[in-house]
Amino acid sequence: MSENVYQFIDVQRVDPRKKPISSRKKSFVEIYEPFSEKQVNSQADRCLDCGNPYCEWKCPVHNYIPQWLKLIRTGRILEAAELSHRTNSLPEVCGRVCPQDRLCEGSCTLDEEFGAVTIGNIEKYITDTAFKMGWKPDMSYVVWTEKKVAIIGAGPAGLGCADILVRNGVKPVVFDRHPEIGGLLTFGIPSFKLEKQVMQKRREIFTEMGVEFKLNTEVGVDITMDEILAEYDAVFLGVGTYQSMRAGLENEDAPGVHDALPFLIGNTNRVMGYDESNQEYLDMADQKVVVLGGGDTAMDCIRTSIRQGAEKVICAYRRDEENMPGSRREVKNAKEEGVEFTFNVQPTGIVLNDNGHVAGVQMVKTQMGEPDEKGRSRAEVVPGSEHVIEADQVIMAFGFKPHKMDWLEKYDVEINHWGGINAPEQGEFTHQTTNPKIFAGGDIVRGSDLVVTAIFEGRNAAEGIMDYLKV
Numbered sequence: 001m002s003e004n005v006y007q008f009i010d011v012q013r014v015d016p017r018k019k020p021i022s023s024r025k026k027s028f029v030e031i032y033e034p035f036s037e038k039q040v041n042s043q044a045d046r047c048l049d050c051g052n053p054y055c056e057w058k059c060p061v062h063n064y065i066p067q068w069l070k071l072i073r074t075g076r077i078l079e080a081a082e083l084s085h086r087t088n089s090l091p092e093v094c095g096r097v098c099p100q101d102r103l104c105e106g107s108c109t110l111d112e113e114f115g116a117v118t119i120g121n122i123e124k125y126i127t128d129t130a131f132k133m134g135w136k137p138d139m140s141y142v143v144w145t146e147k148k149v150a151i152i153g154a155g156p157a158g159l160g161c162a163d164i165l166v167r168n169g170v171k172p173v174v175f176d177r178h179p180e181i182g183g184l185l186t187f188g189i190p191s192f193k194l195e196k197q198v199m200q201k202r203r204e205i206f207t208e209m210g211v212e213f214k215l216n217t218e219v220g221v222d223i224t225m226d227e228i229l230a231e232y233d234a235v236f237l238g239v240g241t242y243q244s245m246r247a248g249l250e251n252e253d254a255p256g257v258h259d260a261l262p263f264l265i266g267n268t269n270r271v272m273g274y275d276e277s278n279q280e281y282l283d284m285a286d287q288k289v290v291v292l293g294g295g296d297t298a299m300d301c302i303r304t305s306i307r308q309g310a311e312k313v314i315c316a317y318r319r320d321e322e323n324m325p326g327s328r329r330e331v332k333n334a335k336e337e338g339v340e341f342t343f344n345v346q347p348t349g350i351v352l353n354d355n356g357h358v359a360g361v362q363m364v365k366t367q368m369g370e371p372d373e374k375g376r377s378r379a380e381v382v383p384g385s386e387h388v389i390e391a392d393q394v395i396m397a398f399g400f401k402p403h404k405m406d407w408l409e410k411y412d413v414e415i416n417h418w419g420g421i422n423a424p425e426q427g428e429f430t431h432q433t434t435n436p437k438i439f440a441g442g443d444i445v446r447g448s449d450l451v452v453t454a455i456f457e458g459r460n461a462a463e464g465i466m467d468y469l470k471v
């Protein structure tokens, strides 16, 4: 580190430059320019190397943040990449999509007064640069066992699990119904936050490490659980949650009302040139679009609509800005790109025109009340505040719950009251389900959450699987 521990006073926090708004609003490429080596060095040098690093504790995978900041400061990129991969299977992805303002950066000692160290962008820089330099995870020490594990789902949970297994000589075979790995990283999160080449590169890296991918293969359709259980020593379920939540509004099935994920998938299919037959492209060009919701999914829908050329995009959320679940960074980006935010409004119905197509959303105003059981202020309806927000298209982004999995029904895997899979961290073997041979993790166990928590659970489940297999 620099001799001067008060570097953070002289050197301000800097975020990488963003592309100009005019081009950002039309393109589906990442909006941030990469950091230069000089920027990375000076930003990493702002770290105080706290004795008790809050950033590391707050990070769900407990990344060795101060240590890799120190390595990068002295130009030791490959060592930084090694260290970063010791706790995280997809650091270049987390650097791009984690809500750092709520996690590591939000708990950095410098955050309040001087501006947090720019951890996320440095995390992304380390792996991107190491890959460019030809770095690959070192597998020379691996002693292969005879064991084979089937992983259902190539999302962050499945990939985290595969990473730990393969590094310990257990062969992972990953099944996914999609043509590319990544789960929601590829078919959910848009490419202006995470370019799809990032996952293609990861697939190459994992494949070379010894992970086998069976893509375009849906379990329950193209292969049965009976076949999988007969062939593999254990199974990991990282299948995500895919049932869109609805609000139960009058007319919510009318033409012009869409669920968020099909809209985003249709867009990704078009941008990537994937087969569009499984999900048609929904075009928001010249439309007045209202997106209902305030999480990451809503942010992605509003910014995708802007890029498709919508005439006007409104994000309508029932609490105030302070209580929005979406990342502050993404709200700021959306505002810069021209999205209007309407806070403290709750939809009560969909208004139709004479042709039965959406014409608006019936709303009531809300005000913030007492905190709920999770400590977030409740949105209370203001009497007599009914009004309509005009819309040609409405996108519902209220979150997801587990989808039905008929193919899993006869295998004694306990499903809980909200439809998720019971696979506790504290069981005999971490993340084992009620069928001893089957483990699970990610959104299907904890409910819709974050990329980094899914990675963490997948990695932990791999440890549980290896204990169970006695390897």
Ligand code: FAD
Pocket: 097, 098, 099, 152, 153, 154, 155, 156, 157, 158, 175, 176, 177, 178, 182, 183, 184, 185, 188, 189, 217, 218, 219, 220, 238, 239, 240, 241, 261, 264, 296, 297, 300, 441, 442, 443, 444, 448, 449, 450, 451, 452, 454
């Ligand atoms: P998924 O990523 O959903 O992966 C599950 C995989 O299983 C899928 O590829 C699916 O095809 C496959 N699968 C399911 N059933 C079968 C079957 N029968 N056969 C074969 N394959 C099957 N989190 C963040 O941290 N930052 C963000 O910015 C962010 N933005 C988001 C934006 C959107 C639009 C959405 C929807 C979520 C976002 N999230 C974000 C949340 C994050 O993406 C998820 O929490 C995370 O991807 C969950 O990982 P997972 O591996 O459990 O499931």
Ligand code: SF4
Pocket: 058, 059, 060, 061, 062, 063, 065, 088, 094, 095, 098, 099, 100, 103, 104, 105, 119, 120, 123, 452
């Ligand atoms: Fe921060 Fe996410 Fe990286 Fe952890 S994984 S250090 S939370 S960006």
